[in-house]
Each structure stands twice: as C-alpha cells, then as structure tokens.
Amino acid sequence: MSELLLVGVGFMGRPYLTAARRLGLQVAAVEGASRAADTAELVDHIRVAPGNHDEQWAQGTWAAAADRRPAGVVAFTENNVLGAALLQERLGLPGPSLHAATVSRNKALQRGLFAAAGIRQPEYLMTDDLESARDWATARLPVVVKPLSSAGSEGVELVEDVNAFQDAVTRRNHEGPLLVETAVDGPEYSWEALLSEGKVWLANLTAKETAEPPHFVEIAHRTGIQLDEEAAAEVTEFCTAVVAALGMRTGIVHLEFRLAADGPTLMEIAVRTPGDYLMDLLSLTYGLDWFEMVVRLAMAMPLPDPPPRPVAYAASYLPVAPPGILVEMRGMAEIEAHPAFVRYGWWKNPGDAVPAATWSAERAGYLIVSAETPALRDEALEFVRRTLTIVTRPA
Numbered sequence: 001m002s003e004l005l006l007v008g009v010g011f012m013g014r015p016y017l018t019a020a021r022r023l024g025l026q027v028a029a030v031e032g033a034s035r036a037a038d039t040a041e042l043v044d045h046i047r048v049a050p051g052n053h054d055e056q057w058a059q060g061t062w063a064a065a066a067d068r069r070p071a072g073v074v075a076f077t078e079n080n081v082l083g084a085a086l087l088q089e090r091l092g093l094p095g096p097s098l099h100a101a102t103v104s105r106n107k108a109l110q111r112g113l114f115a116a117a118g119i120r121q122p123e124y125l126m127t128d129d130l131e132s133a134r135d136w137a138t139a140r141l142p143v144v145v146k147p148l149s150s151a152g153s154e155g156v157e158l159v160e161d162v163n164a165f166q167d168a169v170t171r172r173n174h175e176g177p178l179l180v181e182t183a184v185d186g187p188e189y190s191w192e193a194l195l196s197e198g199k200v201w202l203a204n205l206t207a208k209e210t211a212e213p214p215h216f217v218e219i220a221h222r223t224g225i226q227l228d229e230e231a232a233a234e235v236t237e238f239c240t241a242v243v244a245a246l247g248m249r250t251g252i253v254h255l256e257f258r259l260a261a262d263g264p265t266l267m268e269i270a271v272r273t274p275g276d277y278l279m280d281l282l283s284l285t286y287g288l289d290w291f292e293m294v295v296r297l298a299m300a301m302p303l304p305d306p307p308p309r310p311v312a313y314a315a316s317y318l319p320v321a322p323p324g325i326l327v328e329m330r331g332m333a334e335i336e337a338h339p340a341f342v343r344y345g346w347w348k349n350p351g352d353a354v355p356a357a358t359w360s361a362e363r364a365g366y367l368i369v370s371a372e373t374p375a376l377r378d379e380a381l382e383f384v385r386r387t388l389t390i391v392t393r394p395a
Helices: 014-022 033-040 054-067 078-091 098-104 107-116 130-138 162-172 229-246 278-286 290-298 332-336 374-387
Strands: 003-007 026-031 045-048 072-075 124-127 143-147 157-159 178-182 188-196 199-210 218-222 251-260 263-270 313-317 324-330 341-346 365-371 389-393
Touching (some): 003 054, 014 026, 014 290, 033 045, 045 054, 130 162, 130 178, 188 278, 199 278, 229 251, 278 290, 278 365, 313 374, 332 374
Parallel strands (some): 003 072
Antiparallel strands (some): 188 199, 199 218, 251 263
16 A cells, blocks of 8 residues: 655644545654654654754654655645655655755745746845844835744734834844845735646635734635736736746645736745645635645646636635733624634633734634635625624733
C-alpha cells in the first residue's frame, strides 16, 4: 500500500488524513511535540520534530523518510514547507519545487525574485537596522514594516507618519532583518490554485477583509469571487506570471495581492495550505474536496475533471474580541438557525484574557456560511456580524 507523509498536521490539517484514508493510502506524519500524542492515534507511523524551526522540521522529515520511504509528501504550514520540499527533491516526488519552497519562506527573496521578473509589487528595502531606513521610509510614507518569514500577519504593521515610524524604531530596531515596503491602496484578494507540473488545474479568487490599521488581522474571507471580464483576465495573467517566476510545479498556491489603480500588485505567496479554513470554503464553493486534490497531486494520482464554475458561495468570519477577560458569545442560537450556517469554532473561551489583536492567533474563533448565490452568501455574512456579540470585561 502506498504511503503519504504529512509534514505537520495540527488540527486544520486533519482532513488530509481523512482524504488519504478515503484514497486507500497509509499515512505517516511528522508532528510537533505538543500534538504528537494526539496525531499518533490517527496515523500509521509518526516522527516528532525536535523543534519548530524549519531546520528541525526538516530533521524530522528526513528521519521519517529513513524509517519508511513515502510515495508522496504534503507540507501543512509555513515551517513545514522547506523540509518537505527538500525530501521531495531528493526522492524525485511531486512538489512545488525546492526553488519555489525556498523563495516562499522568505519575503525578501520573493521581492528580489519578482523584481527581476518584472512582477508588479511594492517598492521595498531590506534592513537590519530600522533606524537606518528612516530617510527611505519617510520619503515614501505610508509604509509597511514586516518580518521576512512569518504567517498570519504576525509582525506586519502599517506606519502612516514620521511619529509612527519613530515608535516602530523604538519597538523593533533590534528585531533583526525587516522589510520596509510602500503601502499599496486597493482591495485585497487571495488567489488559491492547484497546479500540476506547472499548469493551473483549478483556481479561485477570494476577497479578504482585515481589521483597522495599523495591523492587518484578517477577519473575513469570501470565496468564488467573480470580477468583471477585463479585471478577471488581468488577474489571471498576473497570477500565472507570478507562479511561473516562482518556478512552481505541483501542489497548492496561496497568493495574496491588492487590486491597485494600476493593476494587481503582489503582497506575498505561499506554497502550503492556506489558513482560516479557506480549504473548507473552497471545498464548499467547488463541490470537491481540496484536501483530497492536494493529496492526489502529491501522490501523482489521477484528478477528476475540474469544475467549470462554483456550485455555491462560502464565507468565513473570524471575529476579534474587545480586549479584556472573555465573558460570553451572544447570538449563536440565532446564527446556528440561519439556513446558510455551516459551522463554527472558538479559539478563546470564557475566562481567557484577550489582548488587543495584532495578528491571526489573537482572534476569537471562526464561523462559516455557504449559500447558493453571492448575494445570499453576503447577506448571511452580514447577519453573522450583526448578530454575534462577544462580551468581555476589563482585565
């Protein structure tokens, strides 16, 4: 029986296990120490990564492959990507390519590569010393400051004026290498695509919504977005050029961009499972299991015919709670009774201290809706926003 190796599983990656079993595969996993015991009960073989750095996930991945040679490898989240790609490259297995994986893990590498390829993106400066970037930044305000390798908008902040830049210097001057980029106006989207040997098999456009600046905490996603014909063609051409420049071969891509006045402008790209339950939204939208499609691609298994259009329209809402001690979530009975409601989950519980949210891990939870038309989907999303109240008390 062929075996799939999952590099990282967590909780949101468990549908990969379900899909693999449905396809008749054995499953091995490399998992972090905190989740290893729970994951071990679900797989045929497990190796524990000795830490959470890329190098330590790679160590666990090599060890797992020494135990049992896999027929396919899937990386789950950011820190898993490089180790998986190294093994895919060594064993000649399908994957995004070592080049694509390496570049995807470093935003400065992305900026340098895509500048050389003529991809529209912000002006940028990489610096070890934020103070030394003052003149460059103040001549281009507003700017965005971000770390080179992170996920969930961690450490990403908008700096709108000179005083805010000085505050950022005070807080972050010794943080290590940072990118400073010109801020880009325009609605934000993500482009999720499944590729096989460099060719796009299925692609989706997601509209994204973030909380108020200075941080970019994502609070809503709507899949199956249809732009007008001219804009859609421009976005398709742009995204195809980005994955070609990246050297992407096989697997899933999550590409974020803003639709600026002069056209699509790249924010960043990842070659791993998108977060925020986007895979679940995509599966609802296209009537097929995106987790299974990723497994099929990794195992070089046949794919079905791609769906020609969405069969439904889905959204997720990821609320940010007011800072304080969480008391309760009100309105859930009404939300669960709504015909478009799918499911929800809470990451914060009554009694938890809730900080002011600066990145994705500090949100309260998620709610998913799905409807037959974009209008009904948007109506359901607005109903959820209007009905849900998260109550906190002062800490």
